Amino acid sequence: MKADWNTFWVKVVDATGETVYMVLVTLALSAVLGTAVGLALYATRKGGLLRSRAVFAVLSALVNVIRPVPFIIAIVALSPVTRGVVGTMIGTEAAIFPMTVVATFGVARIVESNLLSVEPGVIEAARSMGAGPLRVLLTVLVPEALGPLVLGFTFMLVALIDFSAVAGTVGGGGVGNLAMTYGYLRFDTSVMVVTVAVLVLLVQLAQLLGNFLARKVLRR
Amino acid sequence: MIELRDVTKVFPAAKKGSGAAAPAVDGVSLTVERGSVFGVVGHSGAGKSTLLRLVNYLETPTSGTVLVDGQDLGALGERRRREVRRSIGMVFQQFNLFRSRTVLGNVAYPLRLSGLGRAEARERAGEALRFVGLDAHARRYPEQLSGGQRQRVGIARALATEPGVLLCDEATSALDPRTTGEVLDLLRRVHGELGVTIVLITHEMEVVRSLCDHVAVMAAGKVVESGGVHDVFSRPAHPVTETFVRSALHDVPDAATLDRLRARHPGRLVTVPVGGGEDLSRLFREHDVDFTIAHAGVTEVQDRTLGGVTFALRGAERDVAAVLARLTAGEEVVAR
């Protein structure tokens, strides 16, 4: 049974909406959590503003364990936790949980490395004016690194569209789910083509938006 | 105003087991009086920057005491120490401006830190920019300014909170000679018009000569010589001081110049400081010795003339020897 495009396009629109929802919610959650972890990683390292060997070791170990795990494995490995937290293992909400966990640590590394590339001189300048560690982090380091941070977040956003499609294939809803159930399992090429087009379009939009914002921040 | 008592800073060795590193600052004691312009000179790696960072406790001393306005910074909590830092401005070789903020935003930043509202901070920042002559550039970003302008913004930012002290770490070392002059003029105004005490670090003795009243010379973490600028310039005691003073005075011909002078002038060369009491014309006449001026270097140091004149002496060997003996009896004469 091939898709009847007179009615099927509604499914495409709904699925696209689901994907956008999953991606945006995940981005918002992981941006907040990941930035916090990234700031903590940056500040607690040796010679940092709030050095703490224990905190750094724990966070660093978490990042190093979670980052290299392929997303498809992470979904499966995290599924018991997902059930515990979300209450179910299928659907959009259930996809958001593992996506957020993985993206948080991705964002954390992006934030950490971009903060590390800020010239130490400006930190010294702010400290000489009597700024405390938190002040330096939030009013000097983040603004100074904002341009590359925006590009890093764009990279994450694109990766999340990818993640959402993967999550969709294992019951997560959205465009990925559509491609899996109609395009793959029923060999419907037209559905496949349309879902690929939607994903390409979303990625393009994300990239354009990110580039635009970064240009604005960097004044180029 | 600022007093360091036997301050030592040892950085932990980079690699474990590579032994204790040599101290970056080694048992330094010095006093900076209110209203003075205090220069610290030394070669690269002598510990100047570390010393300056100890003054506002950006670096914690390994041992010793740092007093600012009689307060022992080591005895204060971090919060109180931050307040003290707000009364000490700091200027950097690489300017260290915030690229994400406009010129006005940079200067307003320390004012916001000290608790001022946005509008008031901007107004005071505008005043500071007017003082350094850059109010027209308030809305620009640092990368749109020249090096000299950036450093003036750096100075405006350091002065915005009206600190009593300004610490300058090689404030002119990244600038060309002309802009260096502009920045030094500005520092002179900061001292003269605002009465700010200045501690400045440099490896250019010329900066010390033209700006400072006191100087400390550092080598390998230690202050090897210190005192009034005129005294140190006229009687450098330590070899390191000697080389620094020579680089600014040119009063004694260096080895290369000396070779050239020898080729041109037969006879003995003798360098005599200017302003000595000796009546040279009478001395030369009495011993029937003729002379030519082979070389001279004269500079103003703290409104006093300092320098040396090198004479080439001609005459009977015995007479020349007699003149030299008379001249070298005074100790600041270099005979060749």
Ligand SMILES: Nc1ncnc2c1ncn2[C@@H]1O[C@H](COP(=O)(O)OP(=O)(O)OP(=O)(O)O)[C@@H](O)[C@H]1O
């Ligand atoms: N954070 C640090 N960690 C380890 N060693 C340091 C640190 N800062 C400075 N040092 C060392 O301390 C010594 C003095 O350095 P400092 O920067 O104070 O010298 P300086 O006189 O300012 O030199 P320059 O003229 O090159 O700026 C050097 O040997 C330097 O390697």
Ligand SMILES: [Mg+2]
């Ligand atoms: Mg230095």
